[in-house]
Amino acid sequence: MIDRRRFLALGAVALVPAVLRAQDEAPAVPVAPDADPLRDPFTVGRVRDSLTAMDSDAVIIALERRLRCTCGCTLDIYTCRTTDFTCTFSPALHKEIVALYTAGQTPEQIIATFVAREGESILMAPPAEGFNLTGYLLPGLLMAAGLLGLTAWIMRRKAPGAVPTPAATGPTATRPDEDQLAELRRALDEVDA
Amino acid sequence: MTLLGQFALWAGFILGLWSAGLAFLTRWQERPDVALTIRRGSYAVLVAMLVAAAALWKGIFSHDFNIEYVASYTSRNLPEYYLISAFWAGQKGSLLFWAVVLAIFGALAQWLTPPRFRDLLPYVAGITNLVAAFFISVMLFGEGGNPFERLAFTPPDGRGLNPQLQNPGMIAHPPMLYLGYISLTIPFAFAIAALLARKLDAGWIIAMRKWAIVSWIFLSVGITIGMWWAYLELGWGGVWAWDPVENASFHPWLTLTAFLHSVMIQEKRGMLKRWNMSLIIGTFLLSIFGTFITRSGVIASVHSFTQSSVGYFFLAFLLVTAILSFTLLYTRWESLTPDATLEAVASREAAFLFNNLALVGIAFSVLWGTLFPIISEAVRGVKLTVGPPFFERVNIPLGLFLLFLTGVGPLIAWRKASARNLQRQFIVPGATFALTLMAAAAFGLRGYTLMTIALAGFVLATIAQEFGRGIRARMSMHGENAVLALGRLMARNRRRYGGYIVHVGVVCYFVAAVGQGFKIKESHEMVPGESVTLASPFGHEVTFTFLGVSQYAQLNRQVSAATLEVSRGGTPLGTTVSEKRQHVDSFGQRTFEPSTEVGLISNLQEDLYVVYAGTPDGTERSRFEISIIPLVNWFWIGGVILLAGGLLAMWPGGPQIRTKRAVLDDAQAGYGVPLTGAEVGA
Structure with a gap:
């Protein structure tokens, strides 16, 4: 004969695996009538929100x-x-933007709302104003200055009256003697042979 | 094995320092035996690093999860080919990989460099070994740098490799980039050796120019494979996001490209010696800067390794190397006077200079944009994001200027081009430019895209004209047929024609970039059997019909594969599959968040790019991000062409090597072969 206390204790023990198993199981997901359920929906990542027209606006x-x-x-x-x-x-930020937009805010107002809350770093590119202009303009300005400077430098070197720098020290300046030329010609003939 | 690896690190560190110390602190010039000992130091460091690498690989392949690195980046069920790439997947392993490859390159430089440069080689050994010792020191003394660190316990399985790194592109992309970065040490070492030894003729350039091309090839291939990986693996349908770490790989590529152009002027005219020295030093420093960016966490990047003190090691190394190198250059400034002067704006030399200006200007612009958030925070105290809109706005005009110069450079004669020469050279490319411009405008292109396509036509016409003239000359002089003439033309002057082939590859990149501007992307939700139709930028319609999702286990993951049937204007193109992969460890436990594999149908015109985004209700009702992306394949074709041109330019052997190599090297370097104006450049 089993007493009531023992019966309840055994029952509780028997329930433990079932409870643990239930905890391991995934929460139920709604199943649409027009598509077959996936065998394991959790291997495809987070459940996505259904698409709305605003997602592609x-x-x-x-x-x-x-x-x-x-x-x-x-x-x-x-x-x-x-x-x-x-x-x-990003899905949460998207929802927020959609909410602001459907509430009647213009894109510029929405941008301003985000900048006020998150700072300028929320923008993918800094606004082209104030100090940020150096970011946009400096490379181009330096390139233009380089072009002008380089052109002026080359022009100055060929200006009338300027004496061309004699190629005095380097090997290029020295015209090869006949022996060197003959050796070079021989080598080149050999190449072309 | 970890004890052996640890010992090998210490041995490599001590040997590297010892070899560098002998190179810089002794008078080895009077002691050939000491010079030989210094050079042999490179081989000794190599042996030590190979032992360390073998020790780590042993740990990885034997699943020794007591090693923290092995437990963090591998698991028992990780496919074996990814066990290889796990070596460089994390910070510690990549540091060891860097040191190993540097030791290999250092030894190869000693082994392959001709004996006539023996006056430079002990210094080269000293510099490469010093850099290797620095990398080893980061592993030995840096926080989170030691790949042989052991855990207090042994986990039954490792965490596994990040799913995004489980892609064939990631087996090749990081090592290729590392090889590019690391091999830059050798040209830098030759430059510093030439400055130290006061051997400032063209010798150091002849000794290192193939290394420079090797570095350039590795960087180019590494960057392109990285683009390919990002395109296929990240699912955003783009190839370049202007991320700080991507930019960091672009900086040395740009300055090295500038160097490969300007060094020709030093070889042919004895000019730009100081500029070339500055460029090669700057390029090496930029490679270290890239490493600093990746490992310091100073700028937010998706590529960054975990932030640690390792970044400070690189910052210190960068600053010390910059100060020492440029101080040394300053002390040799007077010895680097040019042998000739620029004579005209309309000259090949000037065109190369403008080309250098454009390349360095773009490098500066990208660097400026990368650092601008830090500068802004320092100056204004305001944090900024500098993303693609900024870089595109600033760099597209500079890029178009560079593309223009790519076409102009080969058309202008050395020294000074006459008006007649310019007219003769420019008429065909100029006409092609005008025709392409009109045709592209008729197709509706405007603005930058129109200009890019027109300039692409201009550059291709320039290259075709150069090849055509060379072939015709050989046909008339030697009676060769066109194919033989083309083959011999390229074989006789590999650098020149290899360079032209590289230019074709560059044009392909520009054309592919134009295609990115016309990308179409739409989100759709479908149940099996449902279809959606997208309008291609080329005017036709593409229909995607969803067939369903199948789920199965594969290797180390559970796969959910969504299959779509694709047709163009009613003509079937086949099926494509986009997957969700949930990776699991050997006990079946999920390890990372599910990752996505794109489905792709690709041709020369456009890519049909499908991403399975997930399910809204746990059924086969699926959400897809579908894109039609024009001309993407031209990036990869451009990459292959670039590689082919680079290999042709650096390929050893051939007639120049077999006969009177030294004479011709000297001739190529400008010794005793004065250039005589238009007839040379024609």
Whole structure:
């Protein structure tokens, strides 16, 4: 005869594996009627939100291309959300942008909202103003200065009255003697033979 | 084995320092036996590094997970070919890989350099061994640098290799780039050796020029394979993201390319000696800068290794090397006076100078953009992101200027081109430029893309004209047929025609880059049997029909493969498969987040690029990112052409080697062969 206390204890022990197994099992996912369930949906990564028209909206995409994802990937939000499917930041930022846009904010206002919150580093490229102009202009200006300087330098060397630098020290300056030339000719004949 | 590896590191470190000490601190010029000992130091360092490499590989292949590096980057079920690439997958292993390859190159430089440069070789050995000792010191003394570090316990399995590194491209891309970076040490060593030994004639250039081309080839191939890997593995359909580490590989490539052009002027005219020295020193420093960027974490990058004190080692090495090298150059400044002067703006020399300006200008521009966030934070206290829009805005005009010069350079005569010469040379390429411009405009191209295509036509016409003239000359002089004339033309002057082939490859890159601007990308959700149609930039329609998802186990992963059938205008093109891969360890435990493999149907015109993005509801209802990307294959074709041209330019042997090599080397270097204007450049 088994007493009530022992019966409950055995029952609890018997339940433990079932409870543990249930904990290991994946949470249920909704199954659409028009597609077969995957045998293991969790091997394809995070469950994606269903596509909406705003996901492919040209204005939203253009806007997201100007803003950096904050996950540390160095990509813009659009590229990150359509490339790095492990990222949780870019889908959230996308939703925020869509919400702001559907609430009536213009793209520039949305950009301003993000810059106010995250700082200029949220922009994929710094605005071309103030100190940032040095970033945009310096390489081109240096290149132009180099072009002008180089051209002037070469022109100065051939200016009237300027004495061409004699090639005094280097081997190029010395015309080879007949023996050297003959050796060179022999070698070249041999090459062409 | 780790004890042996550790011992080999110490042996390599001490031998490297000892060899360098003898090279710099003794009067080996009067002691041939000491000079030989210094040179043999390179072989001794090589042996030590090979032992260290063997020890690490033994640990990797025997799954010795008590070694921290082995446990971090491998697992029991990792395919064997990825066990090879695990050697350089992490910071510690890549440091050892660097030291091993440097030791190999250092020994090869001693072995292959002709004896007539023996006055330079002890210095070369000293410099390469000093650099090797530096890399070994990072492993021995840097935090997180020692590949033989052991754990306090032995895990039953390793963490495995990052799925994105489990790609054939990653077997080749890092070592190729490393080979490029590392081999730059040899030209640098010859330059410093020439400065130290005061042997500042063209000898050091003849001794190292093939090494410079070797470095350039490795860098080019490494960068291109990296583009290919990023395109196939990251799933974004792009090849270049202007990431700081990508930029860091581009800097030395640009300055080395400038050097390979300007060094020709030193060889032919005895000019630009100081500039060439500066360029080769700068190129080496940029390779170390790239390593610093990758390993310091000072700038955010997807490529960065874990931030550690190792970065400070590289910063210190960079600064000390820069100061010592440029101080040495300054002390030899007067010995580097040019043998001749530039005579005209319309000359090959001037064109090469402008080409150098463009290449160095682009290198500066990329470097400036890479460092601008740090500069901005230092000056304004404001953090910035400098991404692709910035680099494209700044660099596209500079790149087009460079492309223009690529076409102009070969057309202008040495010394001074006459008006008649210019007219004769430019008429065909100029007409081609105009025709291409009009044709591209008629197809609707505008702005930079229009100019790129027109300049591409100009450069190709220049190259075709150069080949055509050479072939016709040989046919009339030697009575050869066109094919034989072409073969002999290239064989007789490999550097020149190899260079032209490289230019064709560069044009391919520019054309492919134009295609990136016309990429179409759309997100779609489909159930099996459903189709979507995208309009190609070329005007036709491409239909993608989703067939379904199959799931199965493969190697070290669980695969979910989405298959799509693709047709163009109703004509079937075949099927393509994009996968989600969930990697597991040998106990079946998931190791990383699922990764994505793209599905691709590719031709010369465009790539049809499918990414399986996942499921919204756990069923076969699947989301896809589908792109049509024009002209991508021209990047890879350009890479192959670039490689072929580079190999032709550096290939040893041939008539020049078999007969009177020294005479012709000297002739090629400008000794006793004064150039006489237009007829030479024609």
